[in-house]
Structures are given as structure tokens and as C-alpha cells.
Amino acid sequence: xxxxxxxxxxxxxxxxxxxxxxxxxxxxxxxxxxxxxxxxxxxxxxxxxxxxxxxxxxxxxxxxxxxxxxxxxxxxxxxxxxxxxxxxxxxxxxxxxxxxxxxxxxxxxxxxxxxxxxxxxxxxxxxxxxxxxxxxxxxxxxxxxxxxxxxxxxxxxxxxxxxx
Amino acid sequence: xxxxxxxxxxxxxxxxxxxxxxxxxxxxxxxxxxxxxxxxxxxxxxxxxxxxxxxxxxxxxxxxxxxxxxxxxxxxxxxxxxxxxxxxxxxxxxxxxxxxxxxxxxxxxxxxxxxxxxxxxxxxxxxxxxxxxxxxxxxxxxxxxxxxxxxxxxxxxxxxxxxx
DNA sequence: ACTGAAAATCTACGCTC
DNA sequence: GAGCGTAGATTTTCAGT
Numbered sequence: 001x002x003x004x005x006x007x008x009x010x011x012x013x014x015x016x017x018x019x020x021x022x023x024x025x026x027x028x029x030x031x032x033x034x035x036x037x038x039x040x041x042x043x044x045x046x047x048x049x050x051x052x053x054x055x056x057x058x059x060x061x062x063x064x065x066x067x068x069x070x071x072x073x074x075x076x077x078x079x080x081x082x083x084x085x086x087x088x089x090x091x092x093x094x095x096x097x098x099x100x101x102x103x104x105x106x107x108x109x110x111x112x113x114x115x116x117x118x119x120x121x122x123x124x125x126x127x128x129x130x131x132x133x134x135x136x137x138x139x140x141x142x143x144x145x146x147x148x149x150x151x152x153x154x155x156x157x158x159x160x161x162x163x164x
Numbered sequence: 165x166x167x168x169x170x171x172x173x174x175x176x177x178x179x180x181x182x183x184x185x186x187x188x189x190x191x192x193x194x195x196x197x198x199x200x201x202x203x204x205x206x207x208x209x210x211x212x213x214x215x216x217x218x219x220x221x222x223x224x225x226x227x228x229x230x231x232x233x234x235x236x237x238x239x240x241x242x243x244x245x246x247x248x249x250x251x252x253x254x255x256x257x258x259x260x261x262x263x264x265x266x267x268x269x270x271x272x273x274x275x276x277x278x279x280x281x282x283x284x285x286x287x288x289x290x291x292x293x294x295x296x297x298x299x300x301x302x303x304x305x306x307x308x309x310x311x312x313x314x315x316x317x318x319x320x321x322x323x324x325x326x327x328x
Numbered sequence: 329a330c331t332g333a334a335a336a337t338c339t340a341c342g343c344t345c
Numbered sequence: 346g347a348g349c350g351t352a353g354a355t356t357t358t359c360a361g362t
Binding site: 011019022023024025026027054055056057058059060061062063064065066068069070071076093097100101102103104105106107108109110111112115119120121122125144145146147148149150151152153154155157158159160161 | 175183186187188189190191218219220221222223224225226227228229230232233234235240257261264265266267268269270271272273274275276279283284285286289308309310311312313314315316317318319321322323324325
């Protein structure tokens with residue numbers, strides 16, 4: 001089972017290449033995109049729109065340097081939630097996702113229930129965040145913090161598995 | 165200490181607003197961007213270019229639905245590296261970052277040394293990845309896998325801390 | 329930082345296969 | 346139905362101020 005989108009409308013080679021190129025540079029002009037694909041601009045435009053309509057392309061975002069935002073210190077915070085219920089998880093998740101320090105929230109299975117990726121100005125701010133924003137919440141059982149030395153994201157995501 | 169960029173060239177309110185808007189929609193036309201900021205398009209264009217030149221804007225990327233790529237199953241994999249040396253960490257990090265299953269790699273302090281964020285077609289593929297790509301490596305001491313039920317990313321990152 | 333004008337691009341639409 | 350070419354509208358871009 002590989003996602004319902006693949007059923008509604010399979011992505012052909014042209015779509016895949018568009019997705020690849022726009023992951024690398026979302027500001028490529030439609031004209032340039034068409035040139036690289038070897039198709040007419042009008043064709044390319046329609047493809048890109050269809051991909052957005054189908055939800056394959058979810059948006060276009062500028063990638064900002066965290067240092068420049070004064071947030072050079074990053075950490076992963078793993079935490080347990082109790083009681084572990086849908087309601088409590090959802091509430092905490094919503095709350096933490098809204099905190100400015102938080103880049104992303106993972107709801108996970110296993111020893112931990114939530115993992116937060118946070119970015120703050122310095123270690124003092126990290127400490128304050130942990131003590132004042134997390135420790136105080138009674139639904140949070142305990143947490144473990146790992147400071148991040150380095151973070152590498154892969155630039156282009158390709159389709160994986162069963163090639164239709 | 166809030167990042168060297170802030171020293172080289174402080175970001176003013178206009179820059180901050182550009183960064184905010186382009187994080188939300190990287191495909192905003194320069195014209196529209198200028199309109200929302202209340203400045204001339206030429207001014208806006210120069211600001212955007214300067215932000216890219218300074219490295220504040222690191223790039224523009226299309227956000228692709230993982231389901232559509234046939235990668236609906238995500239997990240966090242925490243692992244220990246041994247012997248824990250710069251050389252070994254760097255090599256493993258480079259290797260795993262190149263694996264198609266891996267979305268991102270965190271080098272961390274604490275109980276674990278590396279945390280991988282992976283996305284695969286299904287649980288079988290996840291299992292195979294763990295056994296065939298990770299278990300076999302002698303430098304990897306052990307690992308713990310947490311399947312991800314939900315992942316929320318914050319859409320716009322703001323500057324934090326000491327407002328100059 | 330703005331104005332204006334030339335060059336490039338976007339995109340709607342009718343056409344062909 | 347999918348892709349193409351054209352033409353009119355829009356945008357980008359760079360002088361000069």
C-alpha cells in the first residue's frame with residue numbers, strides 16, 4: 001500500500017522530474033522548468049498546477065538560516081505523556097506546536113510519546129524553555145534532552161519502493 | 165550571543181517580514197511581496213537578493229507529500245556509534261545521509277549519538293532498512309526505533325531572544 | 329529607496345494529435 | 346485527453362535620480 005494518491009493518479013516520469021527540480025529550487029521559472037524537461041511551458045504549467053491540486057506539492061517555502069534568526073542552539077526533547085490518551089496527546093501536541101521555540105513535533109510509538117525539535121538562542125534559553133514551558137505541565141511525565149551538534153537534511157526526496 | 169550574521173548586518177523589520185512571507189509562500193511574486201511590505205518592487209528585489217547573499221535565505225524548496233512519494237511510514241531511529249570519534253561519526257553520518265530512506269540526520273549529545281528521521285513505503289521496508297542497512301555496520305552499537313504517528317512542522321520561524 | 333522603460337516571463341485559449 | 350504555440354497581460358530587472 002503506497003498512498004492513495006498513487007491510485008487516483010499515478011505520477012509519471014515527467015511529474016517525478018518536476019517534483020525533483022522544485023524540491024531543489026522552488027523558484028525556478030516555469031519557462032526554465034519546461035526547458036529542462038523538454039516540454040512546452042504551457043504543458044509544464046498545467047502539470048505543476050495539477051500536482052498542487054492533487055496535494056502532491058503541498059507548498060513552497062524559503063529555507064532560513066537558524067543562526068540568522070538568533071537560534072543557533074538546537075535540541076531534540078523526548079517526552080512521556082500521562083495519562084496517555086488521545087485527548088491529552090492532542091492537547092499537548094497543539095500547545096507545544098504553538099510555542100515559538102518548537103520547529104516540529106513528532107508523535108511517536110515506543111518508550112517516548114512525543115519528540116520535539118527545538119531551536120533557541122542559547123543554552124540558557126533552552127534551560128528556561130525546559131523548566132518553564134515543559135516541566136510545569138502535569139501531563140508531561142518526564143523528558144530527556146539531546147543537544148544537536150549537527151543537522152543534515154536530504155535535499156531531494158525520491159519515490160521509494162514498488163515502482164508501479 | 166545570537167549568530168554572527170546579526171553582527172555583519174542586522175535584520176531590520178523589513179527583512180524580517182520578507183523572511184516571514186517567503187517562509188509561508190516562496191513563490192510569491194516580487195511584486196506582490198513589495199505590495200504587502202509597502203515598498204517599491206525594486207527595493208524589495210534588492211532586499212531579497214541581499215538576504216540570499218548573506219545566507220539568511222538558504223534556498224527555496226517545494227514541500228512534497230510523503231504519501232504521494234509512496235513513503236507513508238516514518239520513524240525516528242536513535243543510535244549509538246562506537247568507537248565514538250570524529251572520524252567515525254563523520255563517516256557514518258555521510259553514509260546514512262546518502263541513503264534514500266533518510267530524510268534527515270541529527271548528530272546529538274547524550275545517550276544517543278545519531279538520530280535519523282526516515283520515511284519508507286511500509287513497515288516491511290522499515291524492518292529491512294534497519295536490518296540490512298544499519299544492523300550490519302560494526303560501528304553502530306545499537307539502536308532504538310520509534311514509529312511516527314504524526315508529524316507537525318511549524319510553518320513560520322521567527323527570530324527569538326534578545327531583540328537588538 | 330523610487331521611477332520608468334525594456335526584456336523576460338506568465339498564462340489563457342484555440343489548435344493538433 | 347494531453348501537449349503545443351501564440352499573443353496579450355504581468356512581472357522582472359536595471360538604468361538613472
